[in-house]
Amino acid sequence: MSEFIQIHMLASYPPSNLNRDDLGRPKTATVGGTQRIRVSSQSLKRSWRTSEAFSDALKGTIGIRTRDMGVKIKKALVEGRLLSDILEGNESAPSREIVKDEKKASEWAMKISSHFGKIEGGKEKDTDKKGEKSDEKSTKNPLSHKQMVHYSPEEIAGIDELIGRIADGEKISDDDCIRLRSDHKAVDIALFGRMLADNATYNTDAAVQVSHAITVHDTPVEDDYFTAVDDLNQLDDTAGAGHIGEAEFGAGLFYTYICINRDLLIENLQNDTELANQSIKALIRASSMVSPSGKQNSFASRSYASYLLVEKSTEQPRSLAAAFFKPISGKDIYGDAVKNLEGLRDRMDNAYGTSFKQSSRSMNVIDGTGSITDIISFVLES
Known part of the structure; x- marks a missing residue:
């Protein structure tokens, strides 16, 4: 038991x-x-x-929970930098060949990230807020996931290895992306789980x-009435507060x-x-x-x-x-x-x-x- x-x-x-x-x-x-x-x-x-x-x-x-891994993958490709540096916000010089064709970089980023769940893509909205047809394009990044995805350190390292192979001119296959599903030891995923409705293969109880x-x-729940004083208020024109607000607390x-x-x-x-x-x-x-x-x-x-x-x-x-x-x-x-x-x-x-x-x-x-x-x-x- x-x-x-x-x-x-x-x-x-x-x-x-x-x-x-x-x-x-x-x-x-x-x-x-x-x-x-x-x-x-x-x-x-x-x-x-x-x-x-x-x-x-x-x-x-500990892993990273984000909708924008595809965006970061493209950035790593076109800048020739390590994915880990980009995710951690580290300034770093290029360490691999740069993928100069942004369209190709987007295609590779979409191919890799889509194995972790559905992405936004570049589709137009079907309807506007009133339910009428609309030609307005989605403001969401087409490389972003439709839902949050929790990536383990092992999966991030695997993605970075694929980015390096792409930069070297190698073509990666679906099998290469599927191998990203290898066993991992992400503590936060192990503790709190991971549920991807679009790809149950990655789920963890x-x-x-x-x-x-x-x-x-x-x-x-109580109310806090507060004011803020304007530091330049010399009481010559007005003695009133520069701001009045209300906040609730308990x-x-x-x-x-x-x-x-x-x-x-x-x-x-x-x-x-x-x-x-x-x-x-x-x-x-x-x-x-x-x-x-x-x-x-x-x-x-x-x-x-x-x-x-x-x-x-x-x-x-x-x-x-x-x-x-x-x-x-x-x-x-x-x-x-x-x-x-x-x-x-x-x-x-x-x-x-x-x-x-x-x-x-x-x-x-x-x-x-x-x-x-x-x-x-x-x-x-x-």
């Missing part, structure tokens, strides 16, 4: 707007009949995946599931649940157990120490997790979000949240005959018990 690592996390955020909806307001959810502030799992995963805490620990094993974070208590204690399928992670990483352990360690550190970047300049709402409960077992995993179905109220919201989590865990064990409590560790920053080092050691021990 698969071994699951479950992380239950409480993190307190001061006034903030970590994850906005289409109106610029903090995202919300109705739980137990009351409004909670919500941070989406997509926002959380991106903040962890792109953080220095994660990338520095796993350097060389995610070894990690992440919940949307929600506040454990009823949480209103604050609260958030619960997040993370489930890691360790066996699937090892399988996704081509049975590299050491790399899987490094990935888990980096994920635990990033998830407990990295905050989403939304409105950070306005609120400086960077927070570490105050409480972690980590379990490992071959039992079927389960969230403990039901501990907060009834919103917590009162003076000790944090203390009550911890009691609710641990109490529900114990009652679940009694009801289902499970033994999560016997295989768990916790860290409580407020009480001064446990540490992130203890948590990681427990998770990684055989």
Whole structure:
């Protein structure tokens, strides 16, 4: 049976707007009949995946997620530069022959990138916004993918090798492009998965599931009325503000649940157990120490997790979000949240005959018990 690592996390955020909806307001959810502030799992995963805490620990094993690989491939061909330098934004001199025919470069870029999914192409739009026929050309780059594609380091290196062969005058075949699908060890793809509707061959089942974070208590969204003063306003013409604005925010204690399928992670990483352990360690550190970047300049709402409960077992995993179905109220919201989590865990064990409590560790920053080092050691021990 698969071994699951479950992380239950409480993190307190001061006034903030970590994850906005289409109106610029903090995202919300109705739980137990009351409004909670919500941070989406997509926002959380991106903040962890792109953080220095994660990338520095796993350097060389993290991929790139983009729609514009075809655009970058053409750029590498016509400039004679390494694809890796272009993707990383490094200024570099040409290191191979330049493909002077831009049309040919576009054709090669399209041939390679199309093996990872459908591309925009140069087709005209069929209709305009009113549903009428339109001759307007698409403003999207014809070499861009229709959907985001997550490329592994191995696939990027393989593409760069094909670019070098093209620059040397060699013609590459479909089989050469198909070989790009070789096994890879991209940690971010192994953890969070990859789904390409247009080319299922490249799909990878995610070894990690992440919940949307929600506040454990009823949480209103509040308004911040603010003004900005013109530095050159000497009060001779007007004493008014140079700018008036309004921003919305919220604050609260958030619960997040993370489930890691360790066996699937090892399988996704081509049975590299050491790399899987490094990935888990980096994920635990990033998830407990990295905050989403939304409105950070306005609120400086960077927070570490105050409480972690980590379990490992071959039992079927389960969230403990039901501990907060009834919103917590009162003076000790944090203390009550911890009691609710641990109490529900114990009652679940009694009801289902499970033994999560016997295989768990916790860290409580407020009480001064446990540490992130203890948590990681427990998770990684055989």
